[in-house]
Amino acid sequence: MEPIETLADFYRRHPVGDKTEFPENNTGQGHFNVFLREPCLNRSPFGRRDFYKVALVIGKGKMIYADKQVVIDRQALVFSSPAVPSAWESGGGPQSGYFCLFTQAFIESVDYKGRLPEFPLFQADKGHVLELDEPQLALVSGLLNRMRAVMASDYRAKYDMLRSYLRILMHESLNMLPVVPVDSHAGAAARITAQFLALLERQFPIDSPGQSMALRTPAAFAQGLAVHTNHLNRSVKMITGRTTSRVISDRMIKEAQALLQHTDWSIAQIAGGLGFEEPAYFTNFFKKYTGTAPARTRVSA
Template sequence: MKEQLDYQASELGINDLKLKGFKVYEVNDTISKIPTYNRRDFYKICINTSKSLIHYADRGIETDGTILFFGNPHIPYSWEIISPEYEGYACVFTEEFLKANDRSESLHESPLFKIGGTPIFTLSAEQKVFIDSLFKKMIEEQETDYVFKDDLIRNYINLILHESMKMQPSENFFKHKNASSRITSLFLELLERQFPIETKNEPLALKTPQDYAQSLSVHVNHLNRSVKEVTGKPTTAHITERIIGEAKALLQHTDWSISDIGYSLGFEYPSYFNNYFKRLTGTIPKSLRS
């Protein structure tokens, strides 16, 4: 029997989560399920032993055994339990709870939670015992009156995060649900790989939708339709925004000449770069250095 694994707010005390920023609970087949596939407003870590099918953004993974899952509030996901019995633990928390008094990188930049990352880890029997023990400690601590229990729970979560980063993520993701999602993901990844510009002597290699389509071995019309369908913006808009963003960074943080910056971004003549920059920003490049 197939079931969708999710939880009613009343059962998990999500209102409590919003007040304290954290909730930990045990997962088993007595909990009510609601089919969902959407974004949440909190991060989630879950250890689960079952045969499952997890949909994460436009990817999916089939599991059979014990896995550790990291849910990101920026990415929609759903969890389909296939086996009749399952067990595990989960905790949900806000970024504010985990990063209290901590000015380190944002959680969505973490290797475990970042968009495009792989959020599922297959655990050995030994790893399962250890991670289970951390969840049990959090459940116990959650019910105490200890003054510093929030700090202690944060330490347990961070221990899970660090132990997980030492593991290799699962590579069993099956392909994207549709070609548009897949090609858009590849385009955005390729676009991001063009930056930052590190030398003024090598101009930007890919500048137009045609350049990206050729590199991805697809027709430019297919690329344009896919990107617009998935992101709501044309391919050219993504490229333009990234070039302008890089231009501003180079103008503000390097001593390169405006001519060198324009050349590094693929503009053969300084006048082409000046006109392009002014048309899109309403001002000339030199103004950013005034």
């Protein structure tokens, strides 16, 4: 697997004229920086980062993920997190906008402890690109431009102020998402399903061959959530239309495909990372859900 990109790696490879490289703990509580997105790389390497990024993309291009590509043809907010490997490829025409980089330690003060990975636009199973209309573009551009001004200031509490602006940006982004009506009778089921999905996502990414999934079965997840397995199964089926086992399997397949396509790990190493005692068990599992052998998936990547 290619090394996980660090903040220092990002600063070294990115040709941004107005950026200033700061140490990883430049705020006293993690890292934060905001700067103009110009000039822009034609393509960024595919992989994971050890930081979070919110980019206001103004221009054409596409975000490349392990299982899909998202085309951007005007302006959009793009949310990147350590859990989701991705790459960027520019289209024709000019590129502009902003980058906002930060670590989990920066945003998660006491009152936000543990909440950042659960933010919907950073979750691996959610969308990460939010298209903007003109009023939304004006709002987001204004916020990011104000953040740049504060970043350049000598105000003693500027990082507290920037932390507040970042949270406002995240809340405004959620407010721009389409509203999906939820049946009140499904409220409890929706909550337990959301908790299950968040716990499932915390099993990933598998970043080294020595790492392995801690939870793989509905019973194990139910125990981790302190609910009965039958209650978890009913809730997940009501909300997702799939069994708990199928949701777990689908997420494992997604991770397996990413590891096959973007690492040089052996089939045995990938099998071990996903909790299979024998490579043959993993091969049968993979073929059952994809119709293709793992080795063939790697060759065709």
